[in-house]
Amino acid sequence: MTDNDQPGTDQPGTEVVTAAKSAPADRDSAGPFDESEANPVRPYIDLGGIKILPREGLNLRLEVEEQTKRIVAVGLDYSESTLQVQPFAAPRTSGLWEETREQIRQQVKQQGGRVEEREGPLGPELLAEVPVMAGADGSAKRLARFVGVDGPRWFLRGVIGGAATSDVAPAAAVEDLFRSIVVVRGTSPMPPRDLIPLRMPATPGTA
Numbered sequence: 001m002t003d004n005d006q007p008g009t010d011q012p013g014t015e016v017v018t019a020a021k022s023a024p025a026d027r028d029s030a031g032p033f034d035e036s037e038a039n040p041v042r043p044y045i046d047l048g049g050i051k052i053l054p055r056e057g058l059n060l061r062l063e064v065e066e067q068t069k070r071i072v073a074v075g076l077d078y079s080e081s082t083l084q085v086q087p088f089a090a091p092r093t094s095g096l097w098e099e100t101r102e103q104i105r106q107q108v109k110q111q112g113g114r115v116e117e118r119e120g121p122l123g124p125e126l127l128a129e130v131p132v133m134a135g136a137d138g139s140a141k142r143l144a145r146f147v148g149v150d151g152p153r154w155f156l157r158g159v160i161g162g163a164a165t166s167d168v169a170p171a172a173a174v175e176d177l178f179r180s181i182v183v184v185r186g187t188s189p190m191p192p193r194d195l196i197p198l199r200m201p202a203t204p205g206t207a
Helices: 097-110 168-179
Strands: 050-052 059-064 071-078 081-089 114-120 123-131 141-151 154-162
Touching (some): 071 168, 081 168, 097 123, 097 154
Antiparallel strands (some): 059 071, 081 154, 114 123, 141 154
8 A cells, every 4th residue: 555645746757655664673683573573482461463571560451442342552551651552554565653653743733732753762753742631720741752663564653651751761661661562463454554453361471
C-alpha cells in the first residue's frame, strides 16, 4: 500500500517515496522483537498481539473498550512510570511512525497542549505537555513521551508517563521494558494501521 497522493511533488525527475521505517539500528537484536526473533525459552506473558517479559516491580493492566469489550491497549506500571503500548499491522516495506507522529502532534495542539520532537534512544519521539481536565484554572498539565518503532509488518507505539518523562534512571528502565516486548503479527492479512488483536493471558508467566 502506498500513500502517494501528496501535493507539491511533481518536480521533474523526482518520485514520491513512502515513509521509511523508523527503528533503532539494533532492533532485531535488542528489541522490540518480532516473534521470529524472540528467545523461545523465555517465560513471556502471552497477550496475543504482544508478549511481555515479567520482571520485578512490573504491574500489567489491560485497557478495554467499553462498547465492544475488546482489549485496545496494554498498560504497564514500572519504575514510578507508566507505559501504554499498542501493536498495529503495517506495510512490509514502509513505516507508520512518521505519519503517526504528525497525527499525535495535531491532536495535542487541538487539546491546547505543546509538543516538541526530539531524537531519543528509540529514534524520533514526541515530548508533549497535555492539559489535564482537573484544576479549576485549566493550567494543570502532564508530560507524556510518545515513542514508536517500525518492525517487519508491524508498528509498536508507546506512551510513557510519570518519572520516565524527565528522570534519567526511570527513563532507561522503561525504554528497556519497551525494547523487551515481542510483537506477534501473525500470518492473517490485515489492513495497515489496524490494531493487532490483544487477549487476556491464559496463565500469568506462560506463553
